[in-house]
Amino acid sequence: MFNDFQLMDDRPVSIQVKEYVKRLIIKGALQANQKLPSTRELSTLLGISRNSIISAYEGLEDDGFAYTVHGRGSYVAAASTGAAASSAWRLDWGARMNERAQMAVELDLMKRGIRAEKGTISFTSIAPDEKLFDLDNVKRAFMDRMSVEGNVLLNYGYAKGYKPLIDYLLRYMDHKGVDLKGKDLLITNGFTEGFDIVLSALSKKNGSVICENPTHNTAIKNLKLHGFEITGIAMERDGINLQELEQALSEKAFDCAYFVPSYHNPTGIVMSPEKRQRLMQLMMRYQVPVIEDGFNEELRYSGSHVSPLMATAGQGNSVIYLGSFSKVLFPGLRVGWVLADRELIDYLESIKRARSIHTSTLDQSILYQYLYNGNLEKYLKKARTEYKRKYEWTKQCCEAHIPFEQLSGDGGLHLFVAFEEGFDTRALLEACSRQGVIFTPGDIFFTKDGQGRNTMRIGFSRVADEEIGRGIRIIGEAAKQLRG
Amino acid sequence: MFNDFQLMDDRPVSIQVKEYVKRLIIKGALQANQKLPSTRELSTLLGISRNSIISAYEGLEDDGFAYTVHGRGSYVAAASTGAAASSAWRLDWGARMNERAQMAVELDLMKRGIRAEKGTISFTSIAPDEKLFDLDNVKRAFMDRMSVEGNVLLNYGYAKGYKPLIDYLLRYMDHKGVDLKGKDLLITNGFTEGFDIVLSALSKKNGSVICENPTHNTAIKNLKLHGFEITGIAMERDGINLQELEQALSEKAFDCAYFVPSYHNPTGIVMSPEKRQRLMQLMMRYQVPVIEDGFNEELRYSGSHVSPLMATAGQGNSVIYLGSFSKVLFPGLRVGWVLADRELIDYLESIKRARSIHTSTLDQSILYQYLYNGNLEKYLKKARTEYKRKYEWTKQCCEAHIPFEQLSGDGGLHLFVAFEEGFDTRALLEACSRQGVIFTPGDIFFTKDGQGRNTMRIGFSRVADEEIGRGIRIIGEAAKQLRG
Structure with a gap:
């Protein structure tokens, strides 16, 4: 025994010794109430300073793996040994997965x-191309924010999101021409969580959703996982085919629509301003609420500005806007947002809390400080x-x-x-x-x-x-x- | 016009001017093809340097809000104006929420x-008490990791998690005596997401779950949200009442059990090692898989060491271990993990991807580096x-x-x-x-x-x-x- 010890990583030597002895105890190689080697002996056996061994034994005692008998030495604590590994029961997890889990794998x-x-x-x-990342500004944002309120950032935050970021994004959406009256904003782990939360809240009166065809694959996947039937409408050079859309709307009722008006994935088409207006008029006439994917809106580098569908809807509350800087800034920061009717956001907030308490406060606060420091414009x-x-x-x-x-x-x-x-x-x-x-x-x-x-x-x-x-x-x- | 401009925040002046003019355009105060004031005029009107105005106009042009006619000045771009705010349609979102969304609010x-x-x-x-937080070590962990692979951290990661952290946590669980053969690990946004993902994957053959009574409120909430019936078993001084448990197991079939063996929430009881063994024997006999909540296991500061239930299960694959350092280290870092049978983790990984792509890489990498730097032991x-x-x-x-x-x-x-x-x-x-x-x-x-x-x-x-x-x-x- 004790001949397979190896210093492995950068942790203090005494901790590595402690962990090593702990494993011997847990795995049953050292029995309850068995005497451990003296610190001097183990020091020689392992070729490690006696101080480290003493400190390791103290740690074992702290962790309840050992006890000391005064004047006699250290012993293995009774309650720490022995796993009932003998009668291991193995079950077939595949057989216990529900349809949705099976489907999640199939569609993955x-x-x-x-x-x-x-x-x-x-x-x-x-x-995005990571060569573009302005790492120094991200580091600065982190250090700035940590020095302002590090303790707050590392403790629990709010399901709705980090307040300064929420306020920033509300202003940001206001600048895009969105009428904020009666609306509210929820921070999510990127677009995908926002979309998934919205779908998990919507009642399936008709069980069907209408969208562009082709469209964002993750959206198709999640619509299917939530049990929606999908009606896809063909694309034209300047966006969705409105004749075909109206035909479909007149034939069938839909619980909602999903549109990607800018740099549509996968066709890359930006829907023309005129088409946006006419699209929203159609959706209003047929009373179908719209989930708008704000995908890459920020990246427009040619042509004239086009407002989001949500701006077109004015004071109406039928558009749910899903925003994210993932593709524009840093996908590693898992931050997206849902801007929608205040009553709806109240429901979504409770679902968000039940699912994951809240989005990483660090991610949110770094993003906030990065934006606040004025980096977005320069970076864009x-x-x-x-x-x-x-x-x-x-x-x-x-x-x-x-x-x-x-x-x-x-x-x-x-x-x-x-x-x-x-x-x-x-x-x-x-x-x-x-x-x-x-x-x-x-x-x-x-x-x-x-x-x-x-x-x-x-x-x-x-x-x-x-x-x-x-x-x-x-x-x-x-x-x-x-x-x- | 132009008399309500105010410098508001720390962003560059030129950007604030640009955003201000943009809003006038979007809100219709400036019409399509209307001439903008000359840069000299606007400089005087706003009391801001002409250079800032020139730069603001350039920005407006970049964003498609304005165009220049050579020798004549800047004009509002045609496609950028006018929201169809008139015929706003308002719908009743409450009526469109499904039962689960209603319940999420009720149970919130x-x-x-x-x-x-x-x-x-x-x-x-x-x-945790934030006064204990060792912020300098967290900052160091961030800077260390950013300097190693900042570009990687800010781009997309993997649904399963950040590899170095996965490997670290596997070793960590190995040290707790868990037999890792045939098992795998998924990183989640804290315990709650892990629990929610597991529940969303399990088929409801019996539609019922057994657990301690009382127990963690979020667990009760999520079990209900997933439509499970809950059978609660009373607590004794050293953990769950085994007689009552066996009685319940013999009367009814359960899809799974949920246990909090250490510092049980809310009773604060640590289940005795003997009881853990007998509990696992019971669950094996009645073939009920166990979701183990590793809650606060790290905090034990008195009494002898007790292994997790998963260690007791040895080579068996019936225990799903949910771990988190939230209560021990920093809740703001939304990182937890699911350690379970490899086949099961493969399903959960696909669900995780569909829900939120992956957990914040920054949170994961900071936690990893913090642990790797040897801070956990000292902090604990x-x-x-x-x-x-x-x-x-x-x-x-x-x-x-x-x-x-x-x-x-x-x-x-x-x-x-x-x-x-x-x-x-x-x-x-x-x-x-x-x-x-x-x-x-x-x-x-x-x-x-x-x-x-x-x-x-x-x-x-x-x-x-x-x-x-x-x-x-x-x-x-x-x-x-x-x-x-």
Whole structure:
């Protein structure tokens, strides 16, 4: 015994010795009331200073693993030993999972996606380019906030969110032209939690939701997980097809609609201001509330300003706006927000509290201080310039090399390519991945299985210019070959 | 116009001017294609340097709110104006909330609790005392980690969690005697999210759960929200009553059990090692899986070590362990973990991803670095000493002043008081709050309405010694008066 001890990590030696002896006790190698070696003996055995051993034994006693008999030494405490490991019962957890858990795994693309091996040119991500991150400003925001109220930040916060950030975001939304009267704001762990909380609160009178087709895959997943039937409406060059939308609205009742008006995922289309107005008039006429995904709104780097749908709704309370800086600033800070009718937010707040008490106060306070320090504008200026350049370069490459039928994307972090009907982008992906290039096949964004097999999304935010050129050329050549 | 401009915050002046003009445009005070004042004019009107105005106009153009006609000046962009605020549609959100959302509000104690006014002595909290927080070590952990991989921390992480922290926690649980073979670990936003995710995955074959009575109120709430019927088993001095438990197990099938073996909330009882063994044998015999709440296990500052139930289960896979340092270290860092059978964790990971993508990487990495820097042991030593002192002082005060029938609590951050049947702690609370003292009435911890009306929880962690003395005396006197 005691011959397999190894110093392993950076923790104090005495703690490592304590933990080592503790494990021997728990695993039964040392029995209850057995005498431990003297501190001198163990010091020699382990080749460690006697002071460290003495301190380790004190720690064992503190933790209730040992007791001292005066003048005789240390002994293993009685109650600390022996696990009833013998009659281990093993159950089949898969059989105990409900339908929703099964579905969550089935719809979990991260478990079925293609993994990028080292050296692969990957167009699958639409996360921001971390080379743009202004780490020093983030560090400063943290230190600033900690020095103001570190003790407060590290203790419990409020389910609704960190007050200074809530106030900041209300002003921020006010600046976007949203009428705040009768509205309130809830901070969530990013867009996804906000969306999930909203869906978990809505009653399923009709059990159906209407949205753009294609649309954000996580939204499709969560709508399905919440048991909603999805009606997808085709996209046109300037956003959702309003004729088709009105047709669907007149045929069936919907519990709500989900729209991504800016840099729509995956098509990259920004809905025109005129269409926004007409869309909201339609939704009002058919009395369908709207969940607006404010996705990447901040990234617009060309064209004129367009207000969120929520601004268009004026004093109406039928729009639930989901905001996030994830794609714009830092996805690692899990902070998003729900701006909506005050009564609704009151319900959502209670659900949020039941689910996770509150969003990380540190994340919220760092984001707040970062914004308060005036970094957003500067950062956006830099990010827009960089992404605009990349967008134009990627578009140029696509136009030069890919034999597409349609190319869309008004900026943002991705482009969307459609080939002629019958073309199979899954086969294209297979061919490309053999040459070290991957992208996202478009079918996963469609509301019905089998749709969009001729489409693909190209995320360029994290790919270097040279690789964009090389990667798009490879995709183009493979596509030409596939068509023969 | 332009006469209501005010410099309001610390942001650059040019940005404040830009935002101000933007709002005039969005709200319709400036019309499409209207000429903006010259930079010189506006500089005079607002009393702000011309450079700031020039920079503000550039910003407006960048954002699509204005355009320049060469040699003539700046104009309001056409597409940026006008919200269709006229025909605002207002809907009744309350009528669109489902049963679960209604229930979440009803069961939301934070919305019905007594608010502590300034100067009140509040025994309602069992959050840690923030005066103990070692802020410098937290700051150091942040700076250390940011310098190692700041870019990685701020971009997307993994649903399962931050790898270094997962590995650290696996070792940590190994040291507690848990057999890790076939097990895996998922990081969550604290205990609550872990519990909620587990409940959302379990199939409701029987629709019923068994647990201690009283028990953690958030657990009761979430069990109800997930539609489980709850069978509560009474507590004895050393933990759950095993006879009563076996009786219940033999009469009915349960989908799972929920236990808080250490510093049980609200009774403060630590289940004896012998009882843990016998409890696990019972659960094995009746084939009921166990959700173990590792609540405050780290705080034990007296008595001998007791292994978690999961260690007792050895190689079995029937225990789901929910861990958190919230009450021990910093509740503001929303980090907890689920340690369980690998297959189960795979399901939970997909649910976690669907709900919130992943837990804040910053929180996880700060916690990891804080632990890695060896702060936990030192901090626990300090915290245990402090809480032990407070515990003993509170207990002494209770024994001196409160005419209880039973007092329990083996340490931790709270004590539990039971008066004779028929005594009403809600009436006691009313009397005490008039004298500036509040506590948590015990009924909220009981699984059936109307139970425990003669009980109360006294959380002492955040109350100063002098106030503990004064507050308990007031409670004691009010109790004596109430009994007449």
